[in-house]
Amino acid sequence: MKSLIVLAVLAVAINASPLQADLCADCTTLFTDVKTRLADPNTAAAIETQINQFSCDLMLIGKETCQSTVKTIVGTMIDFMAQSIDPTMICTMLQYCQPTPPEPHVQESMDLVKRFMSLTKSRVGGEPDLCADCTNLFTDVKARLANPQLAAGIVASLNKYSCDLIPVEMVKGTCEAITNTLITQGLVTLAGLVDPAMTCAMLQYCAAPTPPKVLLHPEHIELLDRFFTLHGKAQAGDTDLCADCSTLFTDVKTRLADPATTQAIVAQIEQYSCNVMPIGQETCRSLVSTVIGTGLGMMASFIEPTQICTILGYCQMPPMVHDSFQSTLYFKPEVMSQIVGDVDLCTDCTTLFTDVKTRLSNPQTVGAITAGIEKFSCNLLPTFQTTCNMLVSTAVSTGLGFVASLIDPAMTCQILMYCTA
Numbered sequence: 001m002k003s004l005i006v007l008a009v010l011a012v013a014i015n016a017s018p019l020q021a022d023l024c025a026d027c028t029t030l031f032t033d034v035k036t037r038l039a040d041p042n043t044a045a046a047i048e049t050q051i052n053q054f055s056c057d058l059m060l061i062g063k064e065t066c067q068s069t070v071k072t073i074v075g076t077m078i079d080f081m082a083q084s085i086d087p088t089m090i091c092t093m094l095q096y097c098q099p100t101p102p103e104p105h106v107q108e109s110m111d112l113v114k115r116f117m118s119l120t121k122s123r124v125g126g127e128p129d130l131c132a133d134c135t136n137l138f139t140d141v142k143a144r145l146a147n148p149q150l151a152a153g154i155v156a157s158l159n160k161y162s163c164d165l166i167p168v169e170m171v172k173g174t175c176e177a178i179t180n181t182l183i184t185q186g187l188v189t190l191a192g193l194v195d196p197a198m199t200c201a202m203l204q205y206c207a208a209p210t211p212p213k214v215l216l217h218p219e220h221i222e223l224l225d226r227f228f229t230l231h232g233k234a235q236a237g238d239t240d241l242c243a244d245c246s247t248l249f250t251d252v253k254t255r256l257a258d259p260a261t262t263q264a265i266v267a268q269i270e271q272y273s274c275n276v277m278p279i280g281q282e283t284c285r286s287l288v289s290t291v292i293g294t295g296l297g298m299m300a301s302f303i304e305p306t307q308i309c310t311i312l313g314y315c316q317m318p319p320m321v322h323d324s325f326q327s328t329l330y331f332k333p334e335v336m337s338q339i340v341g342d343v344d345l346c347t348d349c350t351t352l353f354t355d356v357k358t359r360l361s362n363p364q365t366v367g368a369i370t371a372g373i374e375k376f377s378c379n380l381l382p383t384f385q386t387t388c389n390m391l392v393s394t395a396v397s398t399g400l401g402f403v404a405s406l407i408d409p410a411m412t413c414q415i416l417m418y419c420t421a
Helices: 002-015 024-039 041-053 063-084 087-093 104-124 131-145 148-160 169-193 196-202 218-235 242-256 259-271 281-302 305-311 333-340 346-361 363-375 385-406 409-415
Strands: none
Touching: 024 041, 024 063, 024 087, 041 063, 104 131, 104 148, 131 169, 131 196, 148 169, 218 242, 242 281, 242 305, 259 281, 346 363, 346 385, 346 409, 363 385
């Protein structure tokens, strides 16, 4: 009966014209009563009885389980509906009440939007000097985003229509904590990203600001100029550029290893990453400093001016093998005399591969090859350099010794047909 009365009153209210004056109090009272009735345990009990009458009560088995399920579902749904009803908002939507003034954080945001629209209209109207107005606007936007009151207002609004409707208190508390963290940190991050001068320049209200120097050293621009000059000379036919190229990349190597270069690059990266993070700034800075420092150090160690200039064609190709092999590899001149018909080359061939076998077993050869491998591997790993050096030395020594043991000068020369079997 009570439910029928509520529905009847609701029907009368909805059928009333929104233009009639002073219906706000009646409408608010009506939906307040609806909210109260829904929260009344007797309402849930009456609905449960009606549902059970045409479902659970007709079951021969599982009757109690069915009734328990109905009770849980009906109780949860009615409680959710009761919490969702906001009498003032509903009556405002039905036009029985005047809209309430927006909350302060909403009004502030609306004011900012109005100022931006006014700025746009001024530009359309031909007003030329709007840089100061634009900069002031986005300075206020930045300040509003960083204002704790804005975060608190947004969090409260979100909780009202989400977390506050959760009946389980523990889940409700977790929801509120997550909402607060996301909104607070998100707004602070946005505030850090807003650069009024740069934003207004992008919107073409201000002249473009002077771009930041990435490396903050005029010398780096000079290095680029020298490289393009070098390239220009080569295009013009100048062939004597080896010294210039080697000097250039020696300077590049020196600059990359300069702590001032590392500090400048780290500062630029931190400005647009770590410095706008609400938490973890120190960890971020430490990580950036380590990565950039290690990266530049590796780049500097990789640069071999002579090799680079040779690859670029500015220097002549150096000998490809270690000095200790120059007198043996590619065969000695007397061995090559086979091409012109010399048939007695067995002794020369045997002597050659005997020297190869000796050179492979020579500690100087092992040291030279080990040093070459370490230069482009272990020396780039400061933390594990000692262990790496030991592994490389062992592997090279064992490998060359194994290759030396496999070389049989007499058999090799027979295979090459310089000696008879």
